[in-house]
Amino acid sequence: MRALIALIVLSPWMVVLAGCSDSGGSDDDVPESLFSPLSGAIAIEANSRIDQDTMDQLRREGASPATAEQQLPASFVLAGYVSPNAGTYPAPARACQPQDYEQDPLDTFSVPLAVGETVVLKSFGTCGADVALELQVEGYPAVRTSGRDETAQFRLNAGQAGDYQVVVRNVGNLPSRYVLLKTAGTAQQNAAYEWPDHGYVEGEAIVTLTESASAAAPAFNMSAQRSAGVRKLGERTWLRTMTNTARAMAGGQMPPDTLAWIRSLREQPEVESAVPNYQMRSQSPVGEPLYGKQWHYGMINGPVAWQIEPSGGAGVNVAVLDTGLFRASGSSGWHPDLDRNVVTGRDFVDNDSDPRDPGSSVGGNVYHGTHVAGTVASVIDNKGSGGVAFGTNLLPVRVLGEGGTGSSADLIDAIAWLVNGSSGQPPRAQVVNMSLGGLPEIPQLESVMAAGVNKGMLFVAAAGNAAGSEKSYPAASRNVLAVSAVDGARNLASYSNFGSWIDLAAPGGDAGRDANTDGEADLIWSTSAVLKSGQYEADYRGLQGTSMAAPHVSGVLAMMKAEKPELDYGDIRALLESGELTEYSGRRSDQVGFGVLDAAKAVSAASQGFAGPVLSASPAVVSLSNEGVEAQVVELNVYGSAPVTGASVDSHPAWLRVTEDFSQKPFTLEVILLPDRLTPDVAARGDIVVSYNGSKQLHIPVIGQLITDEKARNAGKHFVLLVGTEPNEQGVYLAEAQVTATVQDGEYSFQFEADDGEEPRQLSGVAPGDYYLVAGTDIDGDGFICQSGEACAEYPVTGLREVVTVKVRQSISGLRMTTGFSRPTISAASPDILPRPKFKGYQLIDSRGRAVSTNPTRKALQ
């Protein structure tokens, strides 16, 4: 029997296929009342901790919220519960059960903090409602959770290292689950705390056949190639289309049919793997939170350009001729992601020196000028987004008024003001962005721009969104770079103008397409404002238009000007037409002019004395731990045509072994963690420094951790459930049997009992049948486990649950799984995880009566 158990644990599939065969002979002799049909243990993810007064505790008789500070270690992921009041949960069946909850307005912790460390709070609300929480670190103002993810964070920027009191306070009207975390760049920092819900192409799957199946079935391959339903992607890999399924279901909620079909494909013996047709979002090394959405920066080769021009266009003034900038009511500053870069501008609509965007007199507003300005130069501050020329000065000039319309007279006035006279006065801006158009050719406008060009100014304008070739001014002017818009696949956007007067293209987005297949519409993300509780607040949004394409070009020109201030319009045109600013095919086209903007090429071309190559590391940051990745291969990519010479690893932290291979491209470094050289449970940080071509250096940040908190881990009281394999009509998985487990030495153990067939049935009684084995906490006491902010484990691996079959008088023991607050993510390393649209957790057995079984197998067996 022992051998059989080992087999089960090693190979989860065997549970379904073989683990429950009749071979469990010896157990037949055990008296039914003594054996457990199912038992095992649950390990806990590193650094997991639980709030001392969750609903589990508060529901006990005489319990009251804890008053003492809870001590936390240097690294932790703690789940907790706070509620401003006591009450009863409302009962929409899918989200929570109508159970009572207790008051617990705040939780207090003592957290060791050092300068540069960050504490993050994520609020998950309850019953499907968002709830705002406050994070307050002793001696600092409270930070409120905000944004789509209801997240707040505090970074200790200066001051004394030591233990700080940290308070999590509920400032909403409902209870809330939360996760408070402080981790040091381990996997947990980038972990997801909600179930994956990626978009995928409905009715399609990428299927890899086993080698034998692929070789043995050439007929399948042949017919498949001819069939419209199958497309060959690789040697054994095919894109298969589900029959009778309409593909074109852009956006919106996907029905789960595709996922069920993919699960059935995985059960076919000739199929090695089957995954939905989605592409992974790249793990961007670029630090701003929104970068993951900003596909447009990768497309223009932004990250390489920023290495060549690390100041991001510092010292250059870019005038944004637009609707002005957003300023929150009563605020002394501009949009916080722009404010640091904004210099004094002017309002030519109201003719004053306050270029603020007053919004619309009626209805909503997207703050067009704020969005355009953000693409040029929002600041790098670990918040929101960064602009193409994140270090440049933003000079806001308001020429568009109500509804985003304006007069050519105001535009001419504004440009004249920027040109700043005909004599030796320097212009007020070196680059002028005009995300506006629709004008005819106006001689006065031409002459004022010509005067600017004579002073070295560079003008950029949106080509216009009429999807036609009619000239739109100012873009079509000979002194202006006309920018058309492309989508995520570098195709001309459906709305973009085109024609002989287009100079180059840049990403402008296309809401109707997901051409780069990242699962989201191809919008351009930047600074904006949204209406919250009757007032506009600084925020971010995705927009589309040639308005969004032009500022990418303006930002790159600002970086070029920073590299070489004397570059004038003639120089820029020469570089453009020789293909130095774009990914250039060698032939100009009416759609994209001289090609799609390439920031890296452009900035290299401008950079004086830029002869050498640039090395870039992938991944950009290496994170290693004894419980996660212990060794990582880092690729070093070379940008630029000049050869790399004399590359070597200069230095690296003593807790790493670094082996270099610079003999062929791509250059690689193998980085191995030496955990015994680390202080336990303290994250160590350091850089691997690679020097090349004499004085050039590449710094690769590395974080290493030796985790030794196994015994101290606690993820809270666990409910271990056997649930039916099919959800009920509301999409809820109901528990059929339920036991609880408390932590002991950093681990839980559980044991179900055989159903004796007598009424009332025991919660822990298991009848034969097919089940999923899951476990988790219900820290808000709403009758569901595995909601965001609650611990969750699924057998055998969270996110990849498999059916466990319980048979009459058979015992399965030694099952192991791992619980934690993070959720699996779909990545190159875990392609088998499927999205779980609408999944809300597992429903506990209602103590007032057992739920009706939804398990057909079980019914049959009964």
Place this chain on the structure above:
Amino acid sequence: MTPFSMKVFAATALLLVLTGCAASGNTPLPQSAQVRQVTQSAHCGLTGPGVAYVNSAEKLDSFLGVRGQNMSTDVIRQVDLAQEQLIFVTLGQKPTAGYSLGLAEFSQEDGTLNLQMDLKAPAPGMMVAQVITSPCAVLAVAGGDWARVEVTGVTDQPLVERVKR
């Protein structure tokens, strides 16, 4: 009274009381509709021209949940759907800023609610922001005996929507 009809009565009770015709459900209600504009926006996220009648919170959520919309959702949610229902009139996707829709006039005739909309568009040659927009107006309608909405001024042909109230 069956539980079902109880429910229906409960939902409409307020409206019936307000319109003063609670006494009998059998006689027609020769009551004229009242329409007001709740809000308008250039970014409603709805890409086709059309008219939609919204009388449930669930349906409203689907409109307010559209990606990219930037409407004043607070004022829309303040409308008590038991007393007033919402009508979304959308212009569809437009290539630039400078477009807007507003309510000009309304009338009720032969079971049809007529809405005359005021469409503003940038004049040819006007300087406008080059951003794709999706303008709409959100109207609230109270009372009236109509089962059809006809909207003029948005497209060449009137937009017609049959409504189950």
